[in-house]
Amino acid sequence: MDFTFTQDQTMMADVARDLLDAECPVSSLRALSAAGEARDAARWRKIVDLGLLGVLVPEAAGGLGLAEIDLVLIAEHCGYFGLPEPLVDTAGIALPLLAALPDVPRAAEALERTLAGESTVAIGHPGNPFVLDADAAGAILLPVDGALHLVDRADAKLTAQPSIDPFRKLFRVEAEPSAATLIADAEAAAPLLTQVFNRGALFAAAQLLGLARRSNDLAVAYAGERTQFGKPIGAYQAIKHHLATVQVKIEFARPVVYAAAAISPASGLHEEARISHAKLAAGEAADLSARTAVQVHGAMGYSWEVDVHYFLKRTLALSGAWGTPNDHRKRAAARVFGAPVGPEHTFTRGAAHG
């Protein structure tokens, strides 16, 4: 029992954070959205070169052979910096899925090309109505009737579904499944799709935790600068207490997200409830944090000019992606009412669904 990150884990996360700090300032988001773009190819190249995409890929397949807990801090930083490029979905969801199909040549090839930064793979899942980044991907993972297909982007019909978040390019994807596109039949696909959903929810939670921290950092900074009635507004107790309340939410989402990562990958009743708890807690923290940041910024918070809205919108989008709060409350309830509860079960694993 040791609920601390290893030195390796924090070092790798620090490297990622430093890269994002240097390469993903809000000015770059502002420039991208002004240009109507959603991706910065140069930044993506640097991320690829850092080798972060293969964290969850076995060493035999060219990755680092690590686990979710090794990626969770990096996903949190991606949320914090509002990274538009698909590092989290690629490293956290798509590649471990492809790596789980080593005997499927097309999957292995897509894995290799993605690891090399030559292409990306977009992920369709019944839990999400649309596919993110399908236009920029070389191939799209597409569940059809429970089976899993990998279709070339060129063979798919994409219908853009504009999101409030300028960096989330969503699409309805239609494609003709065939024996050629099949990479896992329904039986083989079922556990993989479960893992995809759990990883999606886990890493969305990690990003939401980062978003929560970012919005509060922005609000704290502004509250220290902005003066009204002769003193910084951060000296007023009302503002202090708003920000402290957000901080409490953050502090109690954090260990849940990390604990969920520490027990991944997994699919028991306990583990799924913890992942859902992480998504709920981080989502609530991020939501309250973003709204509080708007409020602390006053009218500025409602303007495009101030940075808050980028994180508010990402928060809104990720709150509904990979399971809504409603979906995740249901999974938490399934565990509470379907398995023993009590202090001796904090770290219990497994248990089939009731």
Add this chain to the structure above:
Amino acid sequence: MDFTFTQDQTMMADVARDLLDAECPVSSLRALSAAGEARDAARWRKIVDLGLLGVLVPEAAGGLGLAEIDLVLIAEHCGYFGLPEPLVDTAGIALPLLAALPDVPRAAEALERTLAGESTVAIGHPGNPFVLDADAAGAILLPVDGALHLVDRADAKLTAQPSIDPFRKLFRVEAEPSAATLIADAEAAAPLLTQVFNRGALFAAAQLLGLARRSNDLAVAYAGERTQFGKPIGAYQAIKHHLATVQVKIEFARPVVYAAAAISPASGLHEEARISHAKLAAGEAADLSARTAVQVHGAMGYSWEVDVHYFLKRTLALSGAWGTPNDHRKRAAARVFGAPVGPEHTFTRGAAHG
């Protein structure tokens, strides 16, 4: 359309308030509970002498022939002062029920004796698990299999059910119903019992509104006196905002309670939803107000020595009496999902249950 009280209504309420102000200080509650008593006979006599019991009783039966709206402010004051004696239940529920049975001699007699202050009538209802004040009553209204009986206290077996509120004497009541005790058969009793419940909920709401105001008044007064870190705690923004938040709750419970009274007696979908809304809104205001008052009083708020706990306990008890929040949410939902909504329906009446 005139959403103001008449001069007569406010004058009568002011008279009641002045009486309670003089006769029901917290010191009298403290003395009563120290003596293990729940009633002050002298105070009850003064209330009876003021003629308040007959507000809802027709003039022909010796009352004032008025309506719920004429009693609502008085009930609010009873809540404000934490009156232990059963003015609200007697004038607001028991007597109008008895008055609705003019052809039943035993009902008429009980009405007459109660109006004269010689006795009281306790009220059993399926919506409440126990009967309040059954020990002190001369007779008890008891629904059995849908029919309504009036049993002498001496013929009933009472089992005391101690409440956290020292002035709420609750009892399980068992009695042998007979033709002699019957005052309304099931068919005649059904609408009467509905009215009993609606009046019970309405006047509980009015008392909760008064309780909400009282707790906040106590907190505001203490916040102006108590000094910490060199200034009154009421000068700190955190305390100010707590108390302002309570005041907002109070201000938006108030018109709902009054509107519910203005359309009573009635039993349509709209009216019942409004009464339930009143009970919910006043209950939430009273609950937040009492808890905030404890918090503002600091450790003092947790002591028996300070007055807050009397109002906290009454709030707790009345929140569950005459329908729990759960029950009342259900009635509000029945109206929202069972009848047209929209701004033109604010004052719509009637509509049968769906």
Add this chain to the structure above:
Amino acid sequence: MNLDYTPEQQAFRADIRAWLEANVPAAPLPSFDASRAGFEAHRAWERTLNDGRWGMVTWPTNYGGRGLDLIEWLIFEEEYYRAGAPLRVNQNGIFLLGPTLMEYGTPEQRARFLPAMANGEEIWAQAWSEPQAGSDLAAIRSKAVREGDDYVLSGHKIWSSRAAFADWGFGLFRTDPASERHKGLSLILFPLDAPGVRRQPIPQINGEIGFAELFLDEVRVPAFNRLGEEGQGWAVCMATAGFERGLMLRSPARFQVAAHMLVELYKRHQHEVDGTVRAAVVQAWMDADAYALSIYATASRLRAGGHIGAEASVNKIFWSEMDIALQRTALAILGARAELLPVAPDAGDVDGWLDSYLFSLAGPIYAGTNEIQRNIIAERMLGLPRA
């Protein structure tokens, strides 16, 4: 107390309902904050309203009104929102400046400004805030220097709603250069196309431009444009802000219609969401209902000679928090689709909920933040000591 409408009130409701059914544009007008075309379409609608004498039914007949009372105003608003009629592009004029003109304006000022306001010829922007004077409105630095029969205005206004396209603005200016805080301010009206006025639109969170910055560089206006006495601008402005926070600007009907839409949205999706969402829908309806009842009570009291006090602050807090809760509930029902813009092909019934949610976040901020409102309630209503 009598909560039934009179036959006259019912007849009035029938009249406005019939007129709206005949006149409300079938398709929604484009936003007045998004383009000049949308702005002008709304100006035309204001003219249509005025032609029917429905512009401001509470105004005296000589200014195009009907001289009706606040209860009829509420009925008008109920029908107006129920019919889905266009938002009022001139709300700064008709709801804020108009009543102030009637209270503080000279007969000449009323004659000059009210008719053109009523028929939409002149659309008004407000210009309260400055970069350093938001919640702390008394920190205003913009100045008005008297030169003969004119004032010369200079300064920098911000968060000026409608100023991107409007014709006129009104705001506070320091007429006494030696004054501080609330003293020495005057309320002055100025044309937005006057020489020396530069407008800089402020894109909002949702990409629209409901606000602009105004840079005033020696803008010359006649002293006639000062409303109220010189140096009394703060008192005049507070009266106006009272109206803004209070009765007129946030009609209960607006929230009741939103609650109605929420109920319909919920009914379509009730099997996709759990009991917490159902309870939130019912709560939204109850809150909108409570707000309506409260405003009817206030209107009745005002009609009987009462005044609006700190309850303007109470109302502000209630409706702004209710609005956010209501919009959030809608997003909870929409689930994963909540992030979609209405133009998305698969948007389904996302409608304008997302935009309304973002707009609702401005509620606790503008016209005095809710923090300021709570201070006001605590100090003026509850009598707690000032810090």
Add this chain to the structure above:
Amino acid sequence: MNLDYTPEQQAFRADIRAWLEANVPAAPLPSFDASRAGFEAHRAWERTLNDGRWGMVTWPTNYGGRGLDLIEWLIFEEEYYRAGAPLRVNQNGIFLLGPTLMEYGTPEQRARFLPAMANGEEIWAQAWSEPQAGSDLAAIRSKAVREGDDYVLSGHKIWSSRAAFADWGFGLFRTDPASERHKGLSLILFPLDAPGVRRQPIPQINGEIGFAELFLDEVRVPAFNRLGEEGQGWAVCMATAGFERGLMLRSPARFQVAAHMLVELYKRHQHEVDGTVRAAVVQAWMDADAYALSIYATASRLRAGGHIGAEASVNKIFWSEMDIALQRTALAILGARAELLPVAPDAGDVDGWLDSYLFSLAGPIYAGTNEIQRNIIAERMLGLPRA
């Protein structure tokens, strides 16, 4: 990061579970705050615990402990609460003063006080607050005058928990009469049966007497009883308060057991309540779980050499608000029966929920109000400017 228990930790859990199964009294002990008999029954239980070397497993073996780390402490607490073992009547001693003695006490002081604390011979009351010094603890007026080898204590302490029946008290006294605020205070231990000590019980909202006032009139104690340097009492006390707000006093297990009971209560009544109550039950479980995870993370960090900072304030806010929400949910399930005392013949399964609810209201107040905690978070953790 590894969230599995080691075989040693699992064996430790099995040991304490077996011991508790064999030793926990079958019937609950009477409250230690309600009567001398209840108090003494709990004292006897402390002795039993100590006899089994289960009194404080983190204490060194020479004081009756097992020298185990904080993870084992958490496991101990989980099993302790799971078994429904008696509340710790000496918590002021073993959780607050004990660690402070180990940190600041001389070897002689530790030898004098720790064994008697461990075996329950001496039960401790805390005496922090004074009538004018609640949240503003530095406003303390009680004084300790040095006379030779003694201090002479005078003053008025309030909200002294356990003081109605306890043997010893500890509190801050002004040893430098010219000092102000945080300076010139010393932490002094004093017997509650010493001449000059008068105890006045304070009945609580629930009628029990967990607190007393202490009137000290020239109470003479040896200077030996001063813990830490003279005038350094504030620093010593802050270290103690850090522990109080932080890790020891509010075991996650306590809330997890409460959440477990809530789940069982809900299961019995789920058809009587709606989805909001169900969601609140699940939320209570999640919150208790999050609290446990957070404390495990802190314990892991402390074991690796970290220190507790402002997260003590974060914890305080979280558990106190969680506790109120949890208890309120239980009352919502009990419905109309919630007002009943457990002695009511028809109380059914109301159990101790009402009392727990009332007690939970003290959570945001004691050991520094949540308002103070939010100030601390804002200023020390977020770096916001002081007012």
